[in-house]
Amino acid sequence: MIYLDNSATTRVDEDVINIMNLYHSINYGNPSSLHRMGLAAEKALDTARIQLASLLGVDNKTIYFLSGGTEGNNLAISSAISKNKRLGNKLITTKIEHPSVLEVFRHFSTCGYEVCYLDVDRSGFINTNQLEEVLSEETIVVSIMKVNNEIGCIQNLKRIGEIVKKKSPQCIIHSDCVQALGKVPLKPILDGIDILTFSGHKFHGPKGSGGIYVNKELNLKTHTFGGGQERGLRSGTENVPAIVGMGMAAEIISKDFEVVTDHIKKLKSYTMELMCQQIEDIEFNSKDDDNFAPHILSVSIKDIKSEILLHLLENKDIFISSGSACSSKKKSGSHVLKSMNLSQDSIEGSLRISFSKYNNASEVEYTIMVIKEAVGSLRKYIRR
Amino acid sequence: MEKVILVRYGEIALKGLNKSFFIDMLLKNIKASLKGLNGVKLEKIQGRFIIRVALEDFDRALDLLRKVFGIVSISEAKAFPNDFEQIKRVAVNMMECINEDTTFKVEARRANKGFSLTSMEINNEVGGHLLDNNQYLKVDVKKPEVKLYIEVREKTYMYSSILQGLGGLPVGCSGKGVLMLSGGIDSPVAGYLMAKRGVEIIAVHFHSFPYTSERARDKVIKLTEIMQDYTGPIKLYIVSFTDIQQELLLSCNERYTTLLMRRIMMKIAERIAIAEEAKALISGESLAQVASQTMESLIVTDNAVELPVYRPLIGMDKNEIIDISQKIDTFETSILPYEDCCTVFVPKHPETRPKLEKILIDEQKIDIEHLIQESINTAEIITM
Numbered sequence A: 001m002i003y004l005d006n007s008a009t010t011r012v013d014e015d016v017i018n019i020m021n022l023y024h025s026i027n028y029g030n031p032s033s034l035h036r037m038g039l040a041a042e043k044a045l046d047t048a049r050i051q052l053a054s055l056l057g058v059d060n061k062t063i064y065f066l067s068g069g070t071e072g073n074n075l076a077i078s079s080a081i082s083k084n085k086r087l088g089n090k091l092i093t094t095k096i097e098h099p100s101v102l103e104v105f106r107h108f109s110t111c112g113y114e115v116c117y118l119d120v121d122r123s124g125f126i127n128t129n130q131l132e133e134v135l136s137e138e139t140i141v142v143s144i145m146k147v148n149n150e151i152g153c154i155q156n157l158k159r160i161g162e163i164v165k166k167k168s169p170q171c172i173i174h175s176d177c178v179q180a181l182g183k184v185p186l187k188p189i190l191d192g193i194d195i196l197t198f199s200g201h202k203f204h205g206p207k208g209s210g211g212i213y214v215n216k217e218l219n220l221k222t223h224t225f226g227g228g229q230e231r232g233l234r235s236g237t238e239n240v241p242a243i244v245g246m247g248m249a250a251e252i253i254s255k256d257f258e259v260v261t262d263h264i265k266k267l268k269s270y271t272m273e274l275m276c277q278q279i280e281d282i283e284f285n286s287k288d289d290d291n292f293a294p295h296i297l298s299v300s301i302k303d304i305k306s307e308i309l310l311h312l313l314e315n316k317d318i319f320i321s322s323g324s325a326c327s328s329k330k331k332s333g334s335h336v337l338k339s340m341n342l343s344q345d346s347i348e349g350s351l352r353i354s355f356s357k358y359n360n361a362s363e364v365e366y367t368i369m370v371i372k373e374a375v376g377s378l379r380k381y382i383r384r
Numbered sequence B: 001m002e003k004v005i006l007v008r009y010g011e012i013a014l015k016g017l018n019k020s021f022f023i024d025m026l027l028k029n030i031k032a033s034l035k036g037l038n039g040v041k042l043e044k045i046q047g048r049f050i051i052r053v054a055l056e057d058f059d060r061a062l063d064l065l066r067k068v069f070g071i072v073s074i075s076e077a078k079a080f081p082n083d084f085e086q087i088k089r090v091a092v093n094m095m096e097c098i099n100e101d102t103t104f105k106v107e108a109r110r111a112n113k114g115f116s117l118t119s120m121e122i123n124n125e126v127g128g129h130l131l132d133n134n135q136y137l138k139v140d141v142k143k144p145e146v147k148l149y150i151e152v153r154e155k156t157y158m159y160s161s162i163l164q165g166l167g168g169l170p171v172g173c174s175g176k177g178v179l180m181l182s183g184g185i186d187s188p189v190a191g192y193l194m195a196k197r198g199v200e201i202i203a204v205h206f207h208s209f210p211y212t213s214e215r216a217r218d219k220v221i222k223l224t225e226i227m228q229d230y231t232g233p234i235k236l237y238i239v240s241f242t243d244i245q246q247e248l249l250l251s252c253n254e255r256y257t258t259l260l261m262r263r264i265m266m267k268i269a270e271r272i273a274i275a276e277e278a279k280a281l282i283s284g285e286s287l288a289q290v291a292s293q294t295m296e297s298l299i300v301t302d303n304a305v306e307l308p309v310y311r312p313l314i315g316m317d318k319n320e321i322i323d324i325s326q327k328i329d330t331f332e333t334s335i336l337p338y339e340d341c342c343t344v345f346v347p348k349h350p351e352t353r354p355k356l357e358k359i360l361i362d363e364q365k366i367d368i369e370h371l372i373q374e375s376i377n378t379a380e381i382i383t384m
Helices: A014-025 A036-056 A069-084 A099-109 A128-134 A157-167 A240-278 A306-315 A335-339 A344-348 A361-382 B016-033 B055-065 B084-095 B119-133 B186-196 B214-231 B242-251 B254-275 B295-302 B318-327 B356-363 B368-377
Strands: A063-066 A090-094 A114-118 A139-143 A172-176 A195-199 A210-214 A282-284 A296-301 A350-354 B002-008 B041-045 B048-052 B073-080 B102-110 B137-139 B146-152 B156-159 B175-180 B199-207 B235-240 B280-282 B380-383
Touching: A014 A240, A036 A063, A036 A240, A063 A069, A069 A099, A069 A139, A069 A172, A069 A195, A069 A210, A090 A099, A099 A114, A114 A128, A128 A157, A139 A157, A157 A172, A240 A282, A240 A296, A240 A361, A296 A344, A306 A350, A306 A361, A335 A344, A344 A350, A361 B242, B002 B055, B002 B156, B016 B041, B016 B048, B016 B055, B055 B073, B073 B084, B084 B119, B084 B146, B084 B156, B102 B119, B119 B137, B119 B146, B175 B186, B175 B254, B186 B199, B186 B214, B186 B280, B186 B318, B199 B214, B199 B254, B199 B280, B214 B235, B235 B368, B242 B254, B242 B368, B254 B280, B254 B295, B254 B356, B254 B368, B295 B356
Parallel strands: A090 A114, A090 A139, A139 A172, A172 A195, B102 B137, B102 B146, B175 B199, B175 B280, B199 B235
Antiparallel strands: A063 A210, A195 A210, A282 A296, A296 A350, B002 B048, B002 B073, B041 B048, B073 B156, B146 B156, B235 B380
16 A cells, blocks of 8 residues: 555554553543542643644643644634734635635634735745735734645745734734644744644644644633633543644654655655656646645646546555546636646646655655556547 | 324225235335334234334334335324223323314224224214313314324224325335436436335446546445335445446547447346346436437437336426435435546537437447446445
């Protein structure tokens, strides 16, 4: 099996599974219990918090554990808006955010808030001039993702932060960093990010784990009431095994970050090189430079409906993602690629290959060989 | 006194000498439908079935029986020995819940001529007794708001409401038919309607992986499961159609591909029908809904087979079809976005007024017999 869909989710590390088992079967206490087992669970959460905090270079009191990226984005944006609601009613985000961000803004746009969705250029980057133009003192929340999940472009958050704070010093800057953590250097303090979302299963941790970093100065109000866990921000018995697992995954990243990112960067370059040599009429939507994350490669293959290619590949036990579903009823396709102004054909022919440390060069070679063959035979039926 | 379900069958009681065949078939279908419920006992009495079922499964039984073809109506009834004093007591008891002015009527039927009172006498006596015991009741023999039914047979059955069943004929009593099941809205409805006329359904689905996904196949299996509530067990053939479609695309006139495809599907379905001793094909076509369903196109597809093709939706509008699919609960599954046919195979300008001779000439360009045999040999059969 060759798994090249690591932007969707990742394989859980062996050490992560082992430690999770321990917290499922032996140390399964509730952190709120007064006895020794409860204390052990609480200590385990502390450790995980330190592991995440040290990876992000922040104080461990700034880390809150949640159920994943979607809850993180929802909680971050709505709490930020409710905190700043007296200062104005303008919100800014981009057209290429994940649905768990876009839908939150769509909701607030029906509640009297004015939302600006920033355009992106052909490579997926926002234009800071446009940001400057739409910013005002009434702008209370800006949410811009660090790494895009479909093409991998990295927004310059440091620059964005400077522009925002200059115009609207109290504005809260949130960044969906679900695809960034473990793949690109990520220090929220250096980037000027006030709230940052992460998700465990994107970096070899378990599904159902995730959280947010919140700048110490911010005092977010909760939407979930109950036992007061996570310092009152998110009540509900902590998912201890998942959190412990995610902590372990974060620690593994801290240890071998450079080796791993270097490895996947090379795999991506190699894939692009082989595709260029072997497959005609393709167009890369991701670039091979420092402005793009090393693990995501989006490519459009001419005259191919990528969903068909996806199914042909799965038949050979190769798993990738497509930018569009093969639908005769409506024009479907990625909102990200649409925002980048790709043609409908390029969107329908777009493939996303995403790498992890578990992939290697021979997997890439085999995959490209299969794609080449599949493209050849599919084009036979399309280019009649 | 016990709670029972009274089941009435209408049309099948009229079928003269075949009557016992129909009744036994219905009884068998009811048994199959109630399989898995606790304490089920079936009793055949004159013109009725009496069903006993454990109290906790009673409502579930009522729901299931309302999906069995051949049942005209059902009632939840009290059953007790033929004792006039008890009849009066139970009648008062059943009307106890009425506590505002309500008109009523007693409708007695004395099938047991050994009982001392006539139907009319029961009506009068019980009616009078009710008036004496419930101040809110008023008699209205023309348009009563409530009717109390009393059937005096070997036992007395008393009930106050009649739930409509689906009518039709017991599935299996007409013979078998092969339904072409695409996964869209229409074909499950067609299967449902023919099952209503007593046809046992065998389904065939044409799958074209990788042009359609595993999910499309899964969707058809789900639809079959939903239909089975009405049709009883369905044997599902999944026939791979990919090679045939590709061959058609490469060798034949593009304008005819859909029609040629339909013809081959019919031929395959007919082979299956013959092997299964089925006497007809069933299709969800509705006149002129799409290019392959015009009168001219239907001449072309009908010509492909010798067995009759039943098209119960032929005169229905899409909205009428949707209404039924919502009623039988297949709609939500039918509209899932997994296509039954990929856009690659849909001609840009399909023929709407085809000439049979031209199609037949085109069909000779490919080795139909070989392709049909191959796909039948590799068909997957799912018995649920």
